[in-house]
Amino acid sequence: MTHPALIMTESSNALPPLGRIPPNVxxxxxxxxxxRRFIAPPSHAYIAGGCGRDGTLAANRQVFQYREILPRxxxxxxxxxxxxxxxxHRLPHPIMLAPVAYQQLVHPLAExxxxxxxxxxxxxxxxxxLSSRTLEEVAQHAxxxxxxxxxFQPTRNATVDLLQRAKSAGYRAIMVTLDTAIKAPSLGxxxxxxxxxxxxxxxxxxxxxxxxxxxxxxxxxxxxxxxMREAPSWDDLAWLLKQTNLxxxxxxxxxxxxxxxxxxxxxxxxxxxNHGGRSLDGAPASLSVLPRIRAAVGPDYPLLxxxxxxxxxxxxxxxxxxxxxxxxGRLQVYALAVAGALGVAHMLKLLREEFEVCxxxxxxxxxxxxxxxxxxxxxxxxGTC
Ligand SMILES: Cc1cc2nc3c(=O)[nH]c(=O)nc-3n(C[C@H](O)[C@H](O)[C@H](O)COP(=O)(O)O)c2cc1C
Numbered sequence: 001m002t003h004p005a006l007i008m009t010e011s012s013n014a015l016p017p018l019g020r021i022p023p024n025v026x027x028x029x030x031x032x033x034x035x036r037r038f039i040a041p042p043s044h045a046y047i048a049g050g051c052g053r054d055g056t057l058a059a060n061r062q063v064f065q066y067r068e069i070l071p072r073x074x075x076x077x078x079x080x081x082x083x084x085x086x087x088x089h090r091l092p093h094p095i096m097l098a099p100v101a102y103q104q105l106v107h108p109l110a111e112x113x114x115x116x117x118x119x120x121x122x123x124x125x126x127x128x129x130l131s132s133r134t135l136e137e138v139a140q141h142a143x144x145x146x147x148x149x150x151x152f153q154p155t156r157n158a159t160v161d162l163l164q165r166a167k168s169a170g171y172r173a174i175m176v177t178l179d180t181a182i183k184a185p186s187l188g189x190x191x192x193x194x195x196x197x198x199x200x201x202x203x204x205x206x207x208x209x210x211x212x213x214x215x216x217x218x219x220x221x222x223x224x225x226x227x228m229r230e231a232p233s234w235d236d237l238a239w240l241l242k243q244t245n246l247x248x249x250x251x252x253x254x255x256x257x258x259x260x261x262x263x264x265x266x267x268x269x270x271x272x273x274n275h276g277g278r279s280l281d282g283a284p285a286s287l288s289v290l291p292r293i294r295a296a297v298g299p300d301y302p303l304l305x306x307x308x309x310x311x312x313x314x315x316x317x318x319x320x321x322x323x324x325x326x327x328x329g330r331l332q333v334y335a336l337a338v339a340g341a342l343g344v345a346h347m348l349k350l351l352r353e354e355f356e357v358c359x360x361x362x363x364x365x366x367x368x369x370x371x372x373x374x375x376x377x378x379x380x381x382x383g384t385c
Contacts, residue, residue: 014040017107018339021346028331028350029310031343035106035334043105045192046185047333052281054188060277060308063285067317068376072363080365082356086302086325087173087247087268091145092122093352094367095315097344098276098306098327099149099175099251101130104200106337109133114336115142117344121352126175126327129162130202139169147173149251151180152232156239158208163244165204174244175271179252179279181231182223186278234261241266249304252279254289256296269302272322276307276329287321291372294322312354316362319370 015038025031036044050057082093097118103110110132118125124145127138135148148166153159163174185194216226241248247268253259254274262270272290274283286307294303305323309315310331318326328351335347364370 014038014043014337017337017343019342021339021342025338025346025350027311028335028347028354031331031334031338031347032310035337038337039106039334042189042192042194046189046194047105047330049186049188050277050281051184051186051279054186054277055281056274056279056283056285057277057281059285060274060287061310063287064308064310064314064317067287067321069313069316069320069358069362069374070376071361072374075363075365077360077363077365080356080359082352082359082367084324084367086124087249089145089172091124091325093355094319094323094325095123095348095351095355096304096325096327097123097125097332097348098329099126099128099177100329100333101128101202102132102196102200103333103336104132105197106333107340109340110336111138112141113341114332114344115139115146116341117335117348118146119143120341120345121348123348127171129204131204132200132202134203135162135166135171136169139171144170144172146171147175147249149175149177151177152230152236152240153205153208154211154230155209158205159240160243161208162204163240163246167244167246171246173247173249173268175249175251176237176240177251177275178232178237179254179273179275182227237262237267238265251304253293254283254286256289256292259293259296263297263301269304270297271304271306271327273304273306273327287318290318290321290323312351312356313358315351315355316358316370317375319367320372320374322372324367 084091084094107113112133115125115138119142125142126147126149127135128149129151148171150162214226249269250262250267251271252273252275253270259270272286272293274286290305302324303322304325304327305318306327306329309326309328315326331347332344335343362374
């Protein structure tokens with residue numbers, strides 16, 4: 001007999017989420033393949049897509065394939081672990097859930113299920129400003145390690161209100177995303193006919209006034225004087241840092257000079273990220289710029305990384321290239337679509353085990369042993385880790 005969850009719904013042509021872990025998922029990346037059957041094609045195009053002609057999206061994956069790990073032998077790994085200290089808190093592993101908007105696109109309980117998975121696996125979750133469940137509701141299901149991702153709002157009052165709500169709901173840090181002043185579906189999503197369903201909304205923002213569209217004067221640009229007129233500036237970030245005593249992390253850093261300026265102004269940590277290839281098509285892969293940013297901010301400053309991670313060995317390569325921890329974007333949505341909280345928890349468990357296997361095979365007992373010397377280079381003598 002066909003499992004009820006395997007009967008396609010007519011309306012979306014996509015399978016509803018399973019109530020169990022699927023038997024044929026053997027690695028975290030399998031969720032990416034499987035999710036195609038569980039997400040309506042236009043929404044899938046929106047989630048999987050990048051921007052423009054998807055060049056940066058592709059680069060994010062390609063660069064991982066060209067990085068190679070050079071294993072070391074006969075080391076004692078019997079006291080091995082994956083713990084780290086980040087912003088004053090001890091985390092059991094360096095894998096975090098990236099902020100991903102509008103999760104109701106793939107699951108009716110949306111971010112609530114993701115939060116349950118984060119709590120069950122001791123994973124730090126970063127909730128998007130654009131979540132489809134309120135930050136207060138999600139907080140009730142997430143573990144203690146929860147951070148809030150902030151988009152600057154059109155009015156400072158709304159931005160401050162979000163900060164205060166996040167703090168009251170127990171979020172431990174604020175991650176400000178700076179790389180997407182223009183938020184538009186990708187070319188691929190538009191071609192697939194994607195539009196946001198009317199019942200999927202940014203509920204955190206429902207109480208704030210929406211400024212009317214600017215009427216452009218003749219000669220004004222729809223981009224510069226239109227979409228970009230409310231884009232945040234360095235002054236806005238300096239102002240924001242004074243509005244909260246929570247650690248402020250910036251997300252979307254790709255240039256070493258920007259990284260140094262953020263560090264100098266008191267930003268607590270940074271995420272090297274090109275938004276999973278969804279921001280500037282033509283930007284390099286995030287992994288390509290990571291070593292330069294590590295060199296610019298020094299060895300002790302906290303750096304996170306995302307964009308393109310699909311396996312435990314990708315995590316190892318990101319850490320060896322300079323990251324302290326990584327964030328997982330699309331894989332969490334794919335696992336959520338396939339099997340809700342169970343799927344996300346399973347995906348995280350698989351990723352963590354893949355990472356630990358990679359550490360063990362490479363001969364690294366702790367995260368501090370995963371350095372640039374663990375990466376193979378034709379041009380330099382292999383270092384020690
Ligand atoms: C569907 C989707 C929605 C996203 N929404 C947000 C968001 O609301 N805020 C944010 O800072 N980043 C957002 N991101 C970017 C992710 O946080 C992360 O940078 C990216 O997904 C990492 O790449 P990966 O998907 O290859 O892991 C989104 C990404 C996707 C795919």
